[in-house]
Amino acid sequence: MEETLSYSGGTNPGEFMPFFNWFGGGGGGYLRKLKKLAKRLDVFLQGLIDEHRNKSPSESRYTMIGHLLSQQESQPEYYSDEIIKALIQSLLLAGTDTSAVTVEWAMSNLVNYPDVLKKARAELADQIGEERLVEEADLSKLSYLQNIISETLRLYPAAPMLLPHFSSNDCVVSGFDIPRDTLLLVNAWAIHRDPKLWDKPESFNPERFEGGSKDEKAHNLMPFGLGRRACPGAGLAQREVGLTLASLIQCFEWERVCEKEVDMTEGQGLTMPKFVPLKVMCKPHSFLNKVLH
Numbered sequence: 001m002e003e004t005l006s007y008s009g010g011t012n013p014g015e016f017m018p019f020f021n022w023f024g025g026g027g028g029g030y031l032r033k034l035k036k037l038a039k040r041l042d043v044f045l046q047g048l049i050d051e052h053r054n055k056s057p058s059e060s061r062y063t064m065i066g067h068l069l070s071q072q073e074s075q076p077e078y079y080s081d082e083i084i085k086a087l088i089q090s091l092l093l094a095g096t097d098t099s100a101v102t103v104e105w106a107m108s109n110l111v112n113y114p115d116v117l118k119k120a121r122a123e124l125a126d127q128i129g130e131e132r133l134v135e136e137a138d139l140s141k142l143s144y145l146q147n148i149i150s151e152t153l154r155l156y157p158a159a160p161m162l163l164p165h166f167s168s169n170d171c172v173v174s175g176f177d178i179p180r181d182t183l184l185l186v187n188a189w190a191i192h193r194d195p196k197l198w199d200k201p202e203s204f205n206p207e208r209f210e211g212g213s214k215d216e217k218a219h220n221l222m223p224f225g226l227g228r229r230a231c232p233g234a235g236l237a238q239r240e241v242g243l244t245l246a247s248l249i250q251c252f253e254w255e256r257v258c259e260k261e262v263d264m265t266e267g268q269g270l271t272m273p274k275f276v277p278l279k280v281m282c283k284p285h286s287f288l289n290k291v292l293h
């Protein structure tokens, strides 16, 4: 997945100078490497389908592949293996790294801002108590945690340029005439840090989201895109990231490995990874002993 995403953020020199394509795409054989990767990916995805074919219907009934294979029986011309592989690939590419990097950026912020971490822990203790582990159903009560996630997605959106869009008709955007069939990119990263839209945009301040959607500035937050082609996994992502962060905060005590703040430089790639992967120290919280014994 990492390798695939790193290619999607890259540039193929052959698209600018087609003769490069005679030499495998130029720039270190971009096309050649891409084709090799596509073959490996295809073998991996076909393996997942075959594994499900060999399972009993009751075993694979509640999995996405199992469901798609049952559709294949009734509509084989549409639900071909190719279509199923494309769907799995889309979900794996769109839905795994995005949530994982968001958790990593959020944890980096939390160890850089111990007061925010303390407040998040206090909210957990207040809303859930110290007798049980946090559950998905608790997330709606954890508004400060939601604000931490929003602030993380504002400063470090996992898809900083969203996905490329194509204008289906001539249109005007901010006074610019855009002809039909133009590739359009939205720079959510820049909108999220625009000083005209946000107070002290560079600072990590989850409190700015207090008051929820009543704050009209919340509409300037678009880590999942907006409109018809916005991320269909947004709800799932909010729950995954929320539950993971809540569990990490509830069960462990976190600290930076040294006095120096965690480096927040962004690396390259479609899902904006950290340039320097996060390293932190953690020890089990006393609460963990209570719930485990």
Ligand code: HEM
Residues within 6 Å of the ligand: 090, 091, 094, 095, 096, 098, 099, 102, 157, 158, 159, 162, 163, 164, 223, 224, 225, 226, 228, 229, 230, 231, 232, 233, 234, 236, 237, 241
């Ligand atoms: C923090 C996590 C996530 C972020 C920040 C995120 C962000 C985005 C963004 C910005 C887009 C493009 C929207 C646009 O261009 O207008 C997108 C599309 C998409 N996302 Fe997510 N996403 C996340 C998690 C997920 C998850 C968990 C899934 C599914 C399991 C998912 C599935 C998809 C799919 C299938 C698309 C393509 C939709 C289309 O083309 O119509 N995403 N996501």
